[in-house]
Amino acid sequence: MSLGLSWVTAWVADTVKVVSDNRLHLIDLDREIGDGDHGENLDRGFTAVKAKFESLPSDSTPGEALKLVATTLISTVGGASGPLLGTAYLKGSQAIGDQAELDSDAVVAFLTAARDGVVLRGKAEVGDKTMIDAWTPAVDAATAAAADGKSPSEVLRAASDAAAAGAVSTEPLVARKGRASYLGERAVGHRDPGAESSSLIIAAAADAAASQEG
Amino acid sequence: MSLGLSWVTAWVADTVKVVSDNRLHLIDLDREIGDGDHGENLDRGFTAVKAKFESLPSDSTPGEALKLVATTLISTVGGASGPLLGTAYLKGSQAIGDQAELDSDAVVAFLTAARDGVVLRGKAEVGDKTMIDAWTPAVDAATAAAADGKSPSEVLRAASDAAAAGAVSTEPLVARKGRASYLGERAVGHRDPGAESSSLIIAAAADAAASQEG
Amino acid sequence: MKKLINDPKNVVDESVEGFGLAHPDIVSVTPDPLFVARASGAVSGKVAIVSGGGSGHEPLHAGFVGVGMLSAAVPGPVFTSPTPDPIVAATLAVDGGAGVLHIVKNYTGDVLNFETAADLADAEGVRVASVVVDDDVAVKDSLFTAGRRGVAGTVFVEKVAGAAAERGDDLDAVVAIATKANSVVRTMGVALAAGIVPHAGEPSFVLADDEIEIGIGIHGEPGRERIPLEPADAIVDRMLAPILEDLPFASGDRVLLFVNGMGGTPLVEQYIVYRHAAKVLAEKGIEVARTLVGNFATSLEMQGVSITVAKLDDELTELWDAPVETVALRWGR
Amino acid sequence: MKKLINDPKNVVDESVEGFGLAHPDIVSVTPDPLFVARASGAVSGKVAIVSGGGSGHEPLHAGFVGVGMLSAAVPGPVFTSPTPDPIVAATLAVDGGAGVLHIVKNYTGDVLNFETAADLADAEGVRVASVVVDDDVAVKDSLFTAGRRGVAGTVFVEKVAGAAAERGDDLDAVVAIATKANSVVRTMGVALAAGIVPHAGEPSFVLADDEIEIGIGIHGEPGRERIPLEPADAIVDRMLAPILEDLPFASGDRVLLFVNGMGGTPLVEQYIVYRHAAKVLAEKGIEVARTLVGNFATSLEMQGVSITVAKLDDELTELWDAPVETVALRWGR
Numbered sequence A, B: 001m002s003l004g005l006s007w008v009t010a011w012v013a014d015t016v017k018v019v020s021d022n023r024l025h026l027i028d029l030d031r032e033i034g035d036g037d038h039g040e041n042l043d044r045g046f047t048a049v050k051a052k053f054e055s056l057p058s059d060s061t062p063g064e065a066l067k068l069v070a071t072t073l074i075s076t077v078g079g080a081s082g083p084l085l086g087t088a089y090l091k092g093s094q095a096i097g098d099q100a101e102l103d104s105d106a107v108v109a110f111l112t113a114a115r116d117g118v119v120l121r122g123k124a125e126v127g128d129k130t131m132i133d134a135w136t137p138a139v140d141a142a143t144a145a146a147a148d149g150k151s152p153s154e155v156l157r158a159a160s161d162a163a164a165a166g167a168v169s170t171e172p173l174v175a176r177k178g179r180a181s182y183l184g185e186r187a188v189g190h191r192d193p194g195a196e197s198s199s200l201i202i203a204a205a206a207d208a209a210a211s212q213e214g
Numbered sequence C, D: 001m002k003k004l005i006n007d008p009k010n011v012v013d014e015s016v017e018g019f020g021l022a023h024p025d026i027v028s029v030t031p032d033p034l035f036v037a038r039a040s041g042a043v044s045g046k047v048a049i050v051s052g053g054g055s056g057h058e059p060l061h062a063g064f065v066g067v068g069m070l071s072a073a074v075p076g077p078v079f080t081s082p083t084p085d086p087i088v089a090a091t092l093a094v095d096g097g098a099g100v101l102h103i104v105k106n107y108t109g110d111v112l113n114f115e116t117a118a119d120l121a122d123a124e125g126v127r128v129a130s131v132v133v134d135d136d137v138a139v140k141d142s143l144f145t146a147g148r149r150g151v152a153g154t155v156f157v158e159k160v161a162g163a164a165a166e167r168g169d170d171l172d173a174v175v176a177i178a179t180k181a182n183s184v185v186r187t188m189g190v191a192l193a194a195g196i197v198p199h200a201g202e203p204s205f206v207l208a209d210d211e212i213e214i215g216i217g218i219h220g221e222p223g224r225e226r227i228p229l230e231p232a233d234a235i236v237d238r239m240l241a242p243i244l245e246d247l248p249f250a251s252g253d254r255v256l257l258f259v260n261g262m263g264g265t266p267l268v269e270q271y272i273v274y275r276h277a278a279k280v281l282a283e284k285g286i287e288v289a290r291t292l293v294g295n296f297a298t299s300l301e302m303q304g305v306s307i308t309v310a311k312l313d314d315e316l317t318e319l320w321d322a323p324v325e326t327v328a329l330r331w332g333r
């Protein structure tokens, strides 16, 4: 089965909840190697997205809905993560065009374009201790799953598992991008807050897709 | 007997010593109801006077010598006490003119003009909790002693005793002049540092006169 | 105490030396006796204006030396009046033959040393007049005190007197302007934390974490009352009330509203204070015609602000607006 | 935490509102989305310049809005980059048809939000160029960091770029000037005590009574090294060495020497720092041709200073000297 607008709205609702539930957790992670505002920033952003979605036209395409997420994050989050995540949603939404239903290839196209958008803006590579350490494994796993003929929901679950592992993988790293890069060796031993939040967001996408199937 | 230049130089030497010995005592008094610099100010001033006196011409009149004290205090002490004490010496020196030897009347004239100089500058009255509370009783006692036909040395001893009592008399007062006046009731119970130092200086004058006789 | 200084006893000399090195186009520093004069020297035929006092209030007064404001400033030791010698030297150096006005903040030490200096300069044939600034409404002006202190309002008096001298007013006229300016200016200060005098090494007073001191001067002297910390708007209300009652200021008045940082309070907070003060005045029908916000009469790194309100007439407005070219105030040129 | 504020979350809005109320002759404030533009509005045919970033660095940037410098400033939350919306709004508001230069301090958040804003403004048909300032020699510029931070040198870049725009340079020429200015300016900071972010309520870092942090930025980020307190002259030596080596500056160079207070350090100390810095440069044969001393790029009430040295050629000198009329810098008019 494919994923339509109802998946997007479910994803957004799940994300609002998971970000709010993890607000303090993300703040704590950011306090250790950044400036302690990441949870606050995302919570502010997704609260704004939730409000925007209340007046989303019911005949919107998934792409239109995801573009609304993009523009809202960009105009409310600020800091480094706002433009990065906003660009992810923006480029992802452009990649799926006006399709009303997304198949596995469309899901992969979305994730790939989203990741490429973050790289375009932030120039980070895997291993730089950023959200890319969650996104790139997610894209790779999704691509492989789609090539194996998996359903959109299975593709997102594969992405989500890989993103979670990717977030954990940032712990031993020295940061080469963002505020944490000024810390040098002192960043070692701490999980990157942006990788953690991206992993939570991708997990929410998988959860929402699973609930669509059930 | 009368008092000449050697009395002035002895007085200055005694004052230098007594001010230096009481530097911390005066600082403590000023810390309680002022800004804690009175001992420092006077010590700086009389140290400078001492240096100036090393090149005092030996044919100076007492008036010339006392004028040198005045100008040196004025140009080195600063704060409130510098111009006040400096003016005291200045007006006192003018009152005795070019007399080579000072009799009891000249001593009274010196003290009176000195006190008037402080009043001229500072506008304080007895009871305002200032150095005037030492000077005015000293002048009154000296005037009475001279009228009784006492020697210059006896006149200064009377002045000194009265000044000491005057300094003590400031303790229960609320201040109406100087920095301590901002404290209102909080100044009660503390001796005025300027009254204390003036009493010490007048005592040094009496001691120097006594040593001249001996 | 952590400070960017070398030997505490050289703080003033070194700082003023640095000031002279930094601004040779505007000022020249004479090291002994220490004073700061305009780089251009005495101006023949114009009244000169000299101010000074203890150091630690920068940019007051050296930062106001320059065309259109002070002719010279005499910095004493930190929070201690200078002796008459440097005041006399400055007075003689800047006299242009039309006499010299001393602008003196009302503290016993300052008043006495300037008075003595005036006598001495007078003896040298320079005509000297003095105006004592006492704008601080926190101190009761009565027989029971040394009178109101001179605080941030001094900046206003120095600016308008300087402009009057610049346009060629004679000494009596400049005195009249300075006197009028002092008569229409009122100030009230608040401290959140005291500064530290370098040679003392300890704060002049200690406030608890939730205490502020209302009615503070610029030497860390005790204020009117110590109260619990309140929102900025409430503090501003407390400060403005005695100012407005005092003159009194009334609906229809045009004023200068001057929020002065004490040194350690960021501009962000000063503008929050300004915002509410401006609103209160507007509600009362008092028109804010001119504005000054920033660190102008400081108390080392004291945290706090003062609010100054000065009633403007056409002449004072014109003199405030006149060109000025000093390190700390500069406009019109 | 004691601060003259009302609700911590209204600090920026109220402060900028106060700023607008205080200086209506120079700036106008648009509250939502929040930006500060010149009172005179867009200037037809001239390049406009927009800067911005987190608040808490006042007078940077709003204090530099005015003729001869910035066209608009966009203040974010304290120490947090603004989102693109107000940057776009400011960009569209000040565009006079000749394009807009964004001057951005090098922090990931600032760079990204300005980049996004530039794209969006571009989509609205406004030509936007960006110059990123990265003058802080304390951070290693390498593959292993987000690159040098933009700190006090930003004031220099904004001033000369503003002057270039004012004289009518086209967008490419203004970009070239700003790029050149950034390439010749170097800064190093020291902190004695951190400031307190209003919504955090605690200092960003804590230094012991005898410790200072060398190489600090303007957000209370960690510096290069934490060392025991030393005399001011020794600290200045430590700060100047990496600056002078870096460009490198050499005998015969003419420079701007800019001592910047971080907010909580009195001018007395800033001039003690200036004095020694000037002497060191003189000894090395480097001529201090221009000077700036004061609180220009602050970090709330952080105690500390930064030293900035910029190598001047004739053109940069002329642009530095050009008239400017902003709240924080004003000369020549």
Ligand SMILES: Nc1ncnc2c1ncn2[C@@H]1O[C@H](COP(=O)(O)OP(=O)(O)O)[C@@H](O)[C@H]1O
Residues within 6 Å of the ligand: A030, A034, A035, A036, A037, A038, A041, A042, A078, A079, A080, A081, A082, A084, A118, A121, A122, A123, A124, A129, A130, A131, A132, A177, A178, A179, A192, A193, A194, A195, D108, D109
């Ligand atoms: N150049 C970059 N590329 C990708 N991600 C980045 C980059 N710079 C920072 N990030 C991500 O942004 C996160 C921090 O976001 P946030 O705290 O909201 O912003 P800020 O650092 O401005 O306070 C980091 O944990 C990191 O994952």
Ligand SMILES: Nc1ncnc2c1ncn2[C@@H]1O[C@H](COP(=O)(O)OP(=O)(O)O)[C@@H](O)[C@H]1O
Residues within 6 Å of the ligand: B030, B034, B035, B036, B037, B038, B041, B042, B078, B079, B080, B081, B082, B084, B118, B121, B122, B123, B124, B129, B130, B131, B132, B177, B178, B179, B192, B193, B194, B195, C108, C109
């Ligand atoms: N108006 C005045 N008349 C007489 N004496 C005064 C007056 N004002 C202050 N004093 C004296 O000066 C003393 C303080 O001197 P000092 O501490 O040296 O100066 P400052 O108060 O400027 O620090 C006071 O204790 C008081 O005796």
Ligand SMILES: [Mg+2]
Residues within 6 Å of the ligand: A030, A034, A035, A036, A037, A038, A079
């Ligand atoms: Mg952060």
Ligand SMILES: [Mg+2]
Residues within 6 Å of the ligand: B030, B034, B035, B036, B037, B038, B079
């Ligand atoms: Mg004293």
Ligand SMILES: [Mg+2]
Residues within 6 Å of the ligand: B035, B037, B079, B080, C079, C080, C081, C109
């Ligand atoms: Mg004193």
Ligand SMILES: [Mg+2]
Residues within 6 Å of the ligand: A035, A037, A079, A080, D079, D080, D081, D109
């Ligand atoms: Mg941040």
